[in-house]
Amino acid sequence: MHLSFIGLAINNIIAKLSRWLDASAALCMALFMSLFVGKRMALSVSLLVSINIAFINIAQADMSDVGGVLSYASAPETTRWGLSGNVFECRFEQPIKGYGRAVFSQKAGEDVSFHLETDRNLMAYSQANVGISPAPWQPGQQSEQLGNVKIQSDSPSIVLDNDRSNRFLHALLQGRWPTIYHSAFYDANKQVQVQVSAVSFQNAYRDYLSCINQLVSVNFDQVGRTKVFFNTGDEELDKADLTELNRVIYYIKQDPRINAIYLDGHTDNVGRRYDNRQMSKRRVELVEGYFLSQGINPEIITTRFHGGRYPVANNNTAAGRAANRRVTIRLEQDNTPLPSNLVFKLPKGSTALPPEALYSNSAQR
Numbered sequence: 001m002h003l004s005f006i007g008l009a010i011n012n013i014i015a016k017l018s019r020w021l022d023a024s025a026a027l028c029m030a031l032f033m034s035l036f037v038g039k040r041m042a043l044s045v046s047l048l049v050s051i052n053i054a055f056i057n058i059a060q061a062d063m064s065d066v067g068g069v070l071s072y073a074s075a076p077e078t079t080r081w082g083l084s085g086n087v088f089e090c091r092f093e094q095p096i097k098g099y100g101r102a103v104f105s106q107k108a109g110e111d112v113s114f115h116l117e118t119d120r121n122l123m124a125y126s127q128a129n130v131g132i133s134p135a136p137w138q139p140g141q142q143s144e145q146l147g148n149v150k151i152q153s154d155s156p157s158i159v160l161d162n163d164r165s166n167r168f169l170h171a172l173l174q175g176r177w178p179t180i181y182h183s184a185f186y187d188a189n190k191q192v193q194v195q196v197s198a199v200s201f202q203n204a205y206r207d208y209l210s211c212i213n214q215l216v217s218v219n220f221d222q223v224g225r226t227k228v229f230f231n232t233g234d235e236e237l238d239k240a241d242l243t244e245l246n247r248v249i250y251y252i253k254q255d256p257r258i259n260a261i262y263l264d265g266h267t268d269n270v271g272r273r274y275d276n277r278q279m280s281k282r283r284v285e286l287v288e289g290y291f292l293s294q295g296i297n298p299e300i301i302t303t304r305f306h307g308g309r310y311p312v313a314n315n316n317t318a319a320g321r322a323a324n325r326r327v328t329i330r331l332e333q334d335n336t337p338l339p340s341n342l343v344f345k346l347p348k349g350s351t352a353l354p355p356e357a358l359y360s361n362s363a364q365r
Contacts, residue, residue: 062097070122070184072099073177073195081204081351082358083211085344087254088219090211092204094196095358102178102196103156104169104208109218114165115156116180122192123151128182130164132171135198141176151182172201203351211344216254223251226329228287229322232270235282237290245287248329249294256342257333258300263287264328265305266312268321277307280327287327 062075074080074096082093092104100118127148134141146164151157158180160168168178177195184190226248228241237245252258265284267276284303292298313320346352 069181069191069193071193071195072096073193074197074199076197076199079197079199080353080358081200082355083204083207083344083346083350083352084355085211086338087214087216087342087344090208090215090344092208092211092352093358096194096196099194100157102194104165106212106215107219107221108215109222111162112165112169112212113162114158114160114168114178116158116194117156121151121153121157122184122186123157123180123182124185124188125151125153126182127151128158128180130160131179131181132167133177133179133195135175135177138175143179144171144176149180168196169205172196172198173205174198175201200351207347207350207352210347214344216251218247218251220251220255220331220333223248224331227326228329230283230325230327232268232321232325233279234325235279235286237286242290245290245329246294248331249291249296252296252331255333256339257336258331259334260332261291261296261301262328262330262332263291263301263303264330265303266310266324266326266328267308268324269308269311269315270321273307277305280307281305284327287329 062073062078074094078097080095082091082095084091087108089105089107092106094102096102098119099122100116100120103115103117104112105115106112128151130146130149132144132146134143146167149158149160149164152159171178175198177198179193179195181191181193184192226244228237228244252261263284265280265282265287267280267283269276284305288301288303291301308315308324311320311324312326313323315321315324346354
């Protein structure tokens with residue numbers, strides 16, 4: 001009976017402490033009290049419940065001020081994953097109430113990149129700590145440090161490299177929580193922590209894989225500004241040139257928003273100006289002819305030839321002259337919506353939500 005009353009008292013104390021202590025501190029306090037209760041007694045059921053309550057109370061808050069740290073993370077019951085995309089990009093995101101959005105973005109032809117988009121950034125514009133933490137209810141697991149990242153004044157405020165972005169995904173698959181931790185911009189003695197919840201991640205991740213598996217092989221940024229180069233006096237396309245042009249042609253055929261192609265021919269400064277201009281004309285027509293042979297609409301192609309008027313490198317060196325003997329390909333696209341067959345559709349029964357549902361009032365409650 002005596003131990004029951006002590007256990008109940010400890011239960012109440014730990015429940016109150018959990019409102020401002022972090023999980024590890026609550027656990028240490030609980031263990032200290034258990035030793036204080038006596039002998040070699042195993043933790044009572046009441047005390048185990050107390051410890052569990054401490055962790056759950058912390059985990060259920062979207063925002064908390066714990067141990068002087070202003071912490072933002074989705075509670076288990078409010079964690080949502082959103083997924084949207086098309087054949088050119090996939091966006092996999094989690095709203096973090098009161099702070100912003102944790103986003104995994106993957107463009108066609110590139111690896112995944114993690115972004116933290118903020119409604120209002122609270123972190124100092126300097127190097128923040130990046131790591132992986134155990135879930136609040138698994139305090140025995142070790143944290144993992146992943147170095148630092150610069151907090152940017154523009155949105156997104158954080159952009160991680162591909163390696164650490166993949167390590168974030170790996171941690172979420174293990175049930176661990178990616179974490180960004182830094183001092184506040186308004187007070188170096190105050191700390192801000194943002195975490196990505198792993199709740200419901202596994203099922204939503206399968207849908208994310210469906211999205212990235214339908215991406216085309218290149219994106220606009222990779223082919224929108226392309227060059228092919230020529231040897232001195234050369235007017236032929238070699239194998240490397242054709243490989244580069246085929247990437248551009250492939251993309252043009254995938255993206256109905258491409259509305260203009262500009263082909264510009266250039267030479268170095270060796271020889272007469274008139275001859276160089278004519279050579280740049282023949283080279284640009286060579287590229288144009290290849291585009292037309294591959295079925296590209298001639299109405300969207302514009303050709304121009306400049307001879308040696310616009311060098312991009314010093315013609316006094318062999319390397320500089322080689323850089324100047326070129327045909328540039330520049331693509332332009334309009335802002336018309338993509339046709340529905342190019343837009344990613346969530347699989348039936350998906351646990352991920354489209355953006356319009358992810359940010360609706362009912363989804364955030």
